[in-house]
Amino acid sequence: MAKSKADLLQGTLDLLILKTLELEPMHGWGVTQRIQQVSESVLQVNQGSLYPALHRLEERGWIRAFWGSSENNRQARFYELTARGRKQLVAEKESWLRLSGAVARIVGT
Amino acid sequence: MNRLSSIFRFLFRRGRFEGELAAELREHYERQAEQNMARGMSRTEAVRQAAILVGGAEQLKDDCRDARLGRWIETLLQDVRYGLRVLARNPGFSLAAILTLALGIGANTAIFSLVYGVLLRPLPYLHGEQLVVLHQDASKANVLDFPFSVKELSDYSSRNHTLQGVAEHHTMNFLLIGKDTAERVETAVVSANFFDVLGVKPLLGRTFVAADEAPGGPAVLILSYQYWQTHQSGDPHIVGKVFQMNNRPHSVIGVLPPIPQYPVESDVYMPTSQCPMRSSAKFIANRNGRMMNAFGRLKPGVNLAQARADLAVIGANMAKAYPGIYLAADGYRIRADGLRDDLTERARTMFLVLLGVVGFVLLAACANVANLFLARLLKLERELAVRSALGAGKARLMRQLLTESVLLAVGGGLAGVALAPLALRVLTGFAGRFTTRAAEVRMDAPVLLFTFLVSVGTGIVFGLAPVLTTRGWLGTAFQQAAARGTASRGRSRLRSALVVAQVAFSVILLAAAGLMIRSFVKMQQVQPGFVPDRLVTMRISPGMPPYTLKTARLLVDRVLDRIKTVPGVESAAMATTFPFNPAGLASGPSHVQYIVDGRPRGSGEPTVTSDIRVLTAGYFETIRQPIVKGRSFSQQDCEATSPGVVIINQTLARNQFSGEDPIGKRVSFDGGKHWAEIVGIAGDVREYGVNQPAAGEIYGALQGDGFINRLVVRTGGHAETEARMIRAAIHELDPLVATDQVQTVEHAEYESLAPPRMMTFLMGIFAGLALLISASGIAAVMALSVSQRTREIGVRMALGAPQGSVVGMVLRQGIVLTLAGIVAGTFCAAMLTKLLASMLYGTSPTDLATFAAIPVVFLLVAAIACFVPARQATSIDPLTALRQE
Numbered sequence: 001m002a003k004s005k006a007d008l009l010q011g012t013l014d015l016l017i018l019k020t021l022e023l024e025p026m027h028g029w030g031v032t033q034r035i036q037q038v039s040e041s042v043l044q045v046n047q048g049s050l051y052p053a054l055h056r057l058e059e060r061g062w063i064r065a066f067w068g069s070s071e072n073n074r075q076a077r078f079y080e081l082t083a084r085g086r087k088q089l090v091a092e093k094e095s096w097l098r099l100s101g102a103v104a105r106i107v108g109t
Numbered sequence: 110m111n112r113l114s115s116i117f118r119f120l121f122r123r124g125r126f127e128g129e130l131a132a133e134l135r136e137h138y139e140r141q142a143e144q145n146m147a148r149g150m151s152r153t154e155a156v157r158q159a160a161i162l163v164g165g166a167e168q169l170k171d172d173c174r175d176a177r178l179g180r181w182i183e184t185l186l187q188d189v190r191y192g193l194r195v196l197a198r199n200p201g202f203s204l205a206a207i208l209t210l211a212l213g214i215g216a217n218t219a220i221f222s223l224v225y226g227v228l229l230r231p232l233p234y235l236h237g238e239q240l241v242v243l244h245q246d247a248s249k250a251n252v253l254d255f256p257f258s259v260k261e262l263s264d265y266s267s268r269n270h271t272l273q274g275v276a277e278h279h280t281m282n283f284l285l286i287g288k289d290t291a292e293r294v295e296t297a298v299v300s301a302n303f304f305d306v307l308g309v310k311p312l313l314g315r316t317f318v319a320a321d322e323a324p325g326g327p328a329v330l331i332l333s334y335q336y337w338q339t340h341q342s343g344d345p346h347i348v349g350k351v352f353q354m355n356n357r358p359h360s361v362i363g364v365l366p367p368i369p370q371y372p373v374e375s376d377v378y379m380p381t382s383q384c385p386m387r388s389s390a391k392f393i394a395n396r397n398g399r400m401m402n403a404f405g406r407l408k409p410g411v412n413l414a415q416a417r418a419d420l421a422v423i424g425a426n427m428a429k430a431y432p433g434i435y436l437a438a439d440g441y442r443i444r445a446d447g448l449r450d451d452l453t454e455r456a457r458t459m460f461l462v463l464l465g466v467v468g469f470v471l472l473a474a475c476a477n478v479a480n481l482f483l484a485r486l487l488k489l490e491r492e493l494a495v496r497s498a499l500g501a502g503k504a505r506l507m508r509q510l511l512t513e514s515v516l517l518a519v520g521g522g523l524a525g526v527a528l529a530p531l532a533l534r535v536l537t538g539f540a541g542r543f544t545t546r547a548a549e550v551r552m553d554a555p556v557l558l559f560t561f562l563v564s565v566g567t568g569i570v571f572g573l574a575p576v577l578t579t580r581g582w583l584g585t586a587f588q589q590a591a592a593r594g595t596a597s598r599g600r601s602r603l604r605s606a607l608v609v610a611q612v613a614f615s616v617i618l619l620a621a622a623g624l625m626i627r628s629f630v631k632m633q634q635v636q637p638g639f640v641p642d643r644l645v646t647m648r649i650s651p652g653m654p655p656y657t658l659k660t661a662r663l664l665v666d667r668v669l670d671r672i673k674t675v676p677g678v679e680s681a682a683m684a685t686t687f688p689f690n691p692a693g694l695a696s697g698p699s700h701v702q703y704i705v706d707g708r709p710r711g712s713g714e715p716t717v718t719s720d721i722r723v724l725t726a727g728y729f730e731t732i733r734q735p736i737v738k739g740r741s742f743s744q745q746d747c748e749a750t751s752p753g754v755v756i757i758n759q760t761l762a763r764n765q766f767s768g769e770d771p772i773g774k775r776v777s778f779d780g781g782k783h784w785a786e787i788v789g790i791a792g793d794v795r796e797y798g799v800n801q802p803a804a805g806e807i808y809g810a811l812q813g814d815g816f817i818n819r820l821v822v823r824t825g826g827h828a829e830t831e832a833r834m835i836r837a838a839i840h841e842l843d844p845l846v847a848t849d850q851v852q853t854v855e856h857a858e859y860e861s862l863a864p865p866r867m868m869t870f871l872m873g874i875f876a877g878l879a880l881l882i883s884a885s886g887i888a889a890v891m892a893l894s895v896s897q898r899t900r901e902i903g904v905r906m907a908l909g910a911p912q913g914s915v916v917g918m919v920l921r922q923g924i925v926l927t928l929a930g931i932v933a934g935t936f937c938a939a940m941l942t943k944l945l946a947s948m949l950y951g952t953s954p955t956d957l958a959t960f961a962a963i964p965v966v967f968l969l970v971a972a973i974a975c976f977v978p979a980r981q982a983t984s985i986d987p988l989t990a991l992r993q994e
Binding site for chain 2: 027028029047048051052053054055056058059061067074075076077
């Protein structure tokens with residue numbers, strides 16, 4: 001499928017979803033498109049993991065779902081960050097930057 | 110809150126959830142298809158590619174549901190519902206399992222209530238953990254605990270830096286005079302700060318204040334809740350009421366709340382200034398005048414070790430200041446122990462042993478139910494195979510099985526909780542013999558929590574064992590669904606192991622119970638050293654005043670003279686106490702110092718002490734305690750003008766006069782001011798219980814003024830009637846002389862053995878329970894094995910095997926398992942019964958006879974248990990058996 005498939009680290013998907021939803025509320029399809037687009041197709045989110053992840057994040061109270069009309073006037077289930085989700089995003093971002101920085105330093109030398 | 114509403118939505122707004130989920134996924138799928146078409150695919154191809162990319166819709170939906178917390182609860186409820194249906198479908202299995210578990214859990218609940226109520230529950234006082242009891246001992250003189258004198262109390266109270274207060278307590282019996290009756294009341298004489306130190310607030314009125322304790326202060330009383338309820342009918346206006354006591358009016362100032370009283374239950378409380386003995390100047394000045402108990406409360410932040418160190422310094426200084434009283438050779442020491450530990454010391458070993466015993470019962474029950482469960486699993490194999498073929502995960506199926514076992518265990522727990530109160534009543538009575546905390550034993554939240562945890566734990570243990578130890582069963586399940594009757598080797602090994610374990614647990618319990626029974630039989634065979642039958646005793650209490658020491662002495666003779674005229678009475682005497690006196694059993698022998706004439710004590714030699722009893726002439730003849738040497742007391746010896754005489758028992762003669770003739774030697778109890786000559790040696794009597802070796806005793810004749818209050822009468826055979834006539838005769842002499850504690854010495858002897866009897870009974874019951882459980886376990890396993898080998902047995906019989914050989918085959922299998930269990934159990938028992946040593950009398954913890962008898966008993970039981978399935982095996986019809994499958 002994907003040309004250069006990068007396996008997602010455990011927990012990274014949560015971070016990607018939260019980050020993507022930070023700008024504006026989005027539906028599931030939008031999330032996959034956005035991630036693919038921003039990562040220049042390096043990251044392709046599998047639907048089989050995306051939807052369970054969205055439900056899990058909703059269950060944890062980090063995102064909230066509502067029905068709205070999408071750009072082409074179709075009803076879709078949108079997700080938006082909650083206040084707790086924003087806090088979680090800050091924390092996860094920080095730990096990701098620390099981790100990726102460390103990995104980059106090791107790999108870079 | 111959010112989470113709860115999300116769970117609620119998932120469970121109860123399910124249609125909406127599912128609709129939204131489907132819509133969401135369809136939307137994604139359609140967009141994917143549109144995108145594919147935009148990339149130039151044909152419509153069919155676009156839809157096909159989208160479907161591939163999106164993956165199995167149902168699987169995805171289920172993954173989304175799994176992300177929900179509510180899913181977990183839903184599955185659990187499903188499991189529970191399914192489990193209940195399954196259990197209801199197999200009522201025989203469920204009932205057997207629940208009943209077995211109910212017995213095991215019920216026994217544990219009852220015993221844990223006891224252990225928790227007595228040993229673990231915090232004292233019902235404010236910061237009960239701060240309360241300590243003080244003890245003095247002189248270990249080198251073999252005195253392990255002696256009471257405090259006023260001087261000692263005041264030293265410890267004023268010089269310590271670690272206690273908030275030191276309170277004193279002793280008990281007296283006083284007569285509470287009503288209109289024309291005299292009633293004995295158990296009176297606690299306490300310091301004014303007693304209730305403050307314990308942290309007890311009155312229910313009515315007030316507790317004592319310092320002014321109540323001042324010499325010549327007002328005579329005041331506080332009633333216990335119990336006494337107020339039973340004797341004053343809970344009169345709400347009791348405060349201010351006046352009673353006659355010790356010839357003085359006493360007014361009630363308060364009533365205690367309904368709390369257990371420590372150290373003993375009393376009817377009324379009075380301050381020290383009102384006790385004639387305690388308040389006398391002579392007693393207060395006498396550092397050796399000891400009769401009080403001492404309590405203290407630790408200052409906040411102080412621990413027991415610090416208090417002990419602090420008190421030890423005071424004690425050492427005291428010993429330095431009064432070397433003549435605290436002899437260096439006696440090893441004088443002050444001790445402090447937590448009040449709770451102190452109150453429950455005597456019960457601890459027994460209760461913990463019982464807890465261990467019921468633990469083994471539960472283990473045996475667990476093993477039994479695990480076996481039943483395993484047997485049922487075999488029948489379920491086909492169903493499990495089908496379910497797993499339909500996509501049920503291994504974890505899911507295990508969880509289902511575990512839910513069933515926990516359901517069973519909780520059912521057993523509920524039934525156990527219903528059973529426990531039946532046992533609890535008996536157990537509280539039992540506990541009451543060792544500790545006043547027995548009143549606090551009840552089944553409350555902590556006990557129920559314990560039961561719940563035990564039930565769930567039990568369910569997990571017996572549910573998990575079969576499932577886990579037969580790994581890979583899902584794979585074999587398919588094969589076995591096809592070829593039934595070839596039970597997996599692993600599982601039949603596990604079943605055998607469970608039977609062996611059950612037998613082993615039961616053998617351990619049987620060994621313990623057997624030892625207790627043997628020890629108890631030995632106790633009953635002990636000769637007490639006198640003849641208890643037809644002996645009646647009672648306590649006689651003249652009020653002092655109106656009686657004085659002089660007139661009370663005359664009363665002794667008048668009472669004895671009058672009683673000897675009662676029809677049936679053979680002989681009568683009075684004494685300070687009598688053998689097996691319950692009060693004596695609790696306190697043990699006293700330790701009165703004495704010296705022997707012409708035997709100066711070398712420095713560095715400890716004080717010599719003995720238990721002493723004061724008697725009237727005729728005591729030895731009345732109870733038939735033999736005089737083995739010298740003579741008994743005569744009437745002449747009891748005259749005030751006669752020279753002092755004493756009789757010693759054989760133990761004292763042996764310990765103190767080894768190699769010399771004690772008769773004619775003189776002893777003194779007051780450092781040589783008065784001497785009494787030893788005129789005889791009496792046979793040893795087990796004064797403090799048949800299971801207690803005789804202590805050294807000195808019996809003195811009642812001389813001069815004074816009163817001794819125990820009447821001992823040898824009756825003609827109708828103890829009850831004669832006791833009534835004796836009481837009437839005394840009442841006739843003086844209606845204000847109270848008589849109580851009427852009992853036969855035989856009854857006292859019976860009662861003295863109540864603790865070991867009860868303990869033996871309980872251990873016997875529990876061992877019997879375990880035996881029953883393991884016997885049914887053996888029978889069940891054999892029956893299963895027979896039904897599994899139906900075909901084999903059928904073939905054997907078709908080939909002409911005689912019935913006997915088939916029976917033998919089944920029996921042999923059962924007996925081999927039992928033997929393995931017996932060997933394992935005997936080995937464990939031999940190591941564990943050491944813990945019983947302190948409760949055994951004249952019986953070694955590895956008593957050979959007991960350990961030899963148990964295998965015999967067990968094999969017999971096992972043979973009977975195997976016989977039923979064996980008979981069943983012979984009734985197998987070879988034709989039917991071969992046609993099966």
